[in-house]
Amino acid sequence: MNCLAGLMDHLYKFQLFLLLTLACLGQNGHGSDIINGKKVPPNSMLYMASVQTVQGHVCGGFLVSEGFVLTAAHCGNENLTSVVLGTHNLNTVQQMIFIEKKCKPNTYKDVGYGDDIMLLKLGRKAQMDNSVQIIPLAETIININENAQCHVAGWGKTSTRGRVVNELRMADVSIIDPQVCKEKWPRLPHNVICAGGYGTNKGFCQGDSGGPLVCNGLAVGVVSFNKNFNCDYPDVPNVYTDITKHIYWIRSIIRQNNCF
Structure with a gap:
């Protein structure tokens, strides 16, 4: 009986280790983690x-x-x-x-x-x-000025070490000047938009992949990447794929x- 109990204990610890490992790996590309946002009102963001x-x-x-x-x-x-x-x-x-x-x-x-x-x-x-x-898409390059207010939404954690949530949340983010973004991301890919993260405490967290950046009712960007494993930071911008391109x-x- 003691051997069986010991085996079950080891099995439980292995399962717990596996779950924690998968959770850590998932931070690199999964979930939808909105930082310092708020719950999305009912009957909105139906897309x-x-x-x-x-x-x-x-x-x-x-x-x-x-x-x-x-x-x-x-x-x-x-x-x-x-x-x-x-x-x-x-x-x-x-x-x-x-x-x-x-x-x-x-x-x-x-x-x-x-x-x-x-x-x-x-x-x-x-x-x-x-x-x-x-949701309608931005068809051509639209006039999005620096500091223009847009928003991003998703499901998931609300801080680097926060809990995953099931209710859709959103955060207001500001467009960042492309030159500033290039300075903060020396290897910045082509055809991207930067908004949120840098100079603020709002944006998406690691793994908020695929969600939309919405400005004036149009989807202008797709959540692509930010700084690995650290969602509570103001030092580099969040990066989105530019839909118009x-x-x-x-x-x-x-x-x-x-x-x-």
Whole structure:
């Protein structure tokens, strides 16, 4: 009996170690962690999507047509299976739709090289109703001045060592001058927008991948990366993929209803 008890104790410790290891690895690209934000009001941000594996939520995303969700390309490193639409609380699933295909730009290599954007073709069309809507995309370069107020949203931790939350949260973030961003990120990829993080205590946390940067009601960016493992910092900007630089690619895939 003592041997059995000892074996069970070792098994429990191993399982706990495994869970903690997976949690730490997940900080590099999963979840949707909004820092110093607030709960999203009901009946707003109806375009938000939770991109999931069989284990649950791993990335954010947003509905850009009835058949496609836009997210970050590096989220495709996971075995994505479905998206959840129409809910602010991940404990309550309204629409779950299986992912049929993952479409990435041919130029995408890794998050650090830019073009970190991906379209998820849904196995069926999303049902538009009072809880699910499409967000319009910025079609061309829009006049977003430095310090212009935009917002980012997602699910997850609220600080570096905080708890994961199930309710959608958002934070207001300011656009950062591209030259300042290049100075703070010497190896900054091409075709990006910087907003939040630098000079403030608001922004997204490690793993808030795929969520939208929204300015004046238009999705202008896709959450790409920030400083590894540290969400409570003011020293470097948060970085988003610029949607306007990929709008032709996005529209072509949606029109053809297939990857190319």
